[in-house]
Amino acid sequence: MKAAVIHSFGPPEVIRTEEVATPVPKNDEVLVKVHAASVNPVDYKTRSGHYPSVKQDQLPLTLGRDIAGTVQQCGSAARKFKPGDSVYAMLDREHGGYAEYVIVKERDLVSKPRHLDYTEAAAVPLAAMTAWQGLFDHGGLRAGQRVLIHGGAGGVGHFAIQFAKARGATVATTVATSDIEFVRELGADLPIDYKTQRFEDAVHDVDLVFDLVDGETQDRSWAVLKRGGAIVSTLSTPSQDKARDHGARGEHYMAQPDGAELRDITALIDAGKVMPHIQAVFPFNEVRQAQQQLEHSHVQGKIVLELES
Ligand SMILES: NC(=O)c1ccc[n+]([C@@H]2O[C@H](COP(=O)([O-])OP(=O)(O)OC[C@H]3O[C@@H](n4cnc5c(N)ncnc54)[C@H](OP(=O)(O)O)[C@@H]3O)[C@@H](O)[C@H]2O)c1
Known part of the structure; x- marks a missing residue:
């Protein structure tokens, strides 16, 4: 699968789109095909080496902390979702969302809000x-x-x-x-x-x-x-x-993935009380430009990366 990976810290040019092995979900894990991933300040801080909990010995690393997509495969103990379900999630630190597929713990995965498309949904979790x-x-x-x-x-x-x-x-x-x-x-x-x-x-x-x-x-x-x-x-x-x-x-505080809270947020979105605002959408091959815009320009709301579906 394709993933946006860093092997060293530095400017946007250190992000490389490369082929990596598609992960296999174990036990309570779910493999999600990513349709969209949002860009957050933590992504450019991690890339530039300014995010204290990510050190050189943790590289190479796939960037990205939230996604929306469809369930591809469930681990043996993951029973709440089935292939094809539309979902979204904030990811834990071990898994990067700037990729064609990502592993998500079942407890962190939530059904996508009914009236949002994948791009809008990806703007929400983190x-x-x-x-x-x-x-x-x-x-x-x-x-x-x-x-x-x-x-x-x-x-x-x-x-x-x-x-x-x-x-x-x-x-x-x-x-x-x-x-x-x-x-x-x-x-x-x-x-x-x-x-x-x-x-x-x-x-x-x-x-x-x-x-x-x-x-x-x-x-x-x-x-x-x-x-x-x-x-x-x-x-x-x-x-x-x-x-x-x-x-x-x-x-x-540091925000943590929490499926129960994301379900409460989904209910507010479904009720029409909360909406994400997206300033710009970039194709996956423009991940560097997407980060650059968030880091250096005036942004209202969110920036999202779209993968081919
Ligand atoms: N601890 C955690 O778990 C956690 C989680 C998420 C985010 N964060 C951090 O929280 C910060 C905000 O995240 P974000 O995603 O909302 O970032 P963001 O999308 O870049 O938004 C930051 C906003 O702050 C505005 N701003 C800058 N200086 C300001 C000032 N002096 N007074 C009022 N507004 C000002 C910016 O407006 P201008 O365009 O006018 O500069 C921009 O609208 C980031 O530094 C991020 O790294 C931490």
Whole structure:
């Protein structure tokens, strides 16, 4: 099968499309024929050697952390799916989705949302589960609370806005000038232009800051938190000293595959309450350009790679 593999860290040119052996599913594993795979920041961070948990001795490595496709073959103990079923999943670290076929643990595999095609479905798993876990598992966001989402127009942020609104929270979000209308359409109550406005002048008494930006944006966020509130970040551990000073909590987390949560997300998509937004679709042979666009251009929502079906 074809796979997009790196043998060394570096610029997009280190990605090579090559022939590798098609894996065989064991026990509770399922082999999925990939129709589309999404591109996430973790992919270009891994490729460039800036993702701390992937080291040189783990190369060669197939990139890609989420897919949508059809079941090709089930392991002997995998009984929930059959060949031909339409599915999607966030992958564990051992399996890369920029490939014609990928192994997925049965417990992480979920039926594709009814009204999404494979390209739209592939845009969902990693970004949406990161948003879900940050807001609800780590942030404990509840109906009636106020959340400030930093970076609301990106892959994770555009799902976070929709989930928080569906839960009944009030949503403020920092975005670029050109994204104000986009996030308003997603349901944001208070878009804040991070290029021209200080968010401290626009919001206060926030229950949760969901930080997808880091640096001084994270550091300035203590000022808008309620006592008892929390900063939850996908990027770094917030200062525990400042958390104590503000009577608040600061947490960093890594998103994990979770089939049960992806089923809850699927139900919201099927109910028409949440939709992925795709900015651009690239054919598989343009994987380098796809990564380059996410890394260096302004992107609204997601970028997806399509494989031949
Ligand atoms: N820990 C985990 O498990 C985990 C999981 C997923 C993602 N992540 C990390 O979380 C971050 C967000 O992921 P993503 O997929 O949403 O990335 P993304 O699609 O690249 O989106 C990032 C967004 O942040 C915006 N932004 C940049 N600087 C900003 C600022 N100062 N204020 C407000 N918004 C700003 C960008 O807008 P512009 O175009 O205007 O710059 C973009 O819309 C990435 O760094 C990713 O690596 C971590």
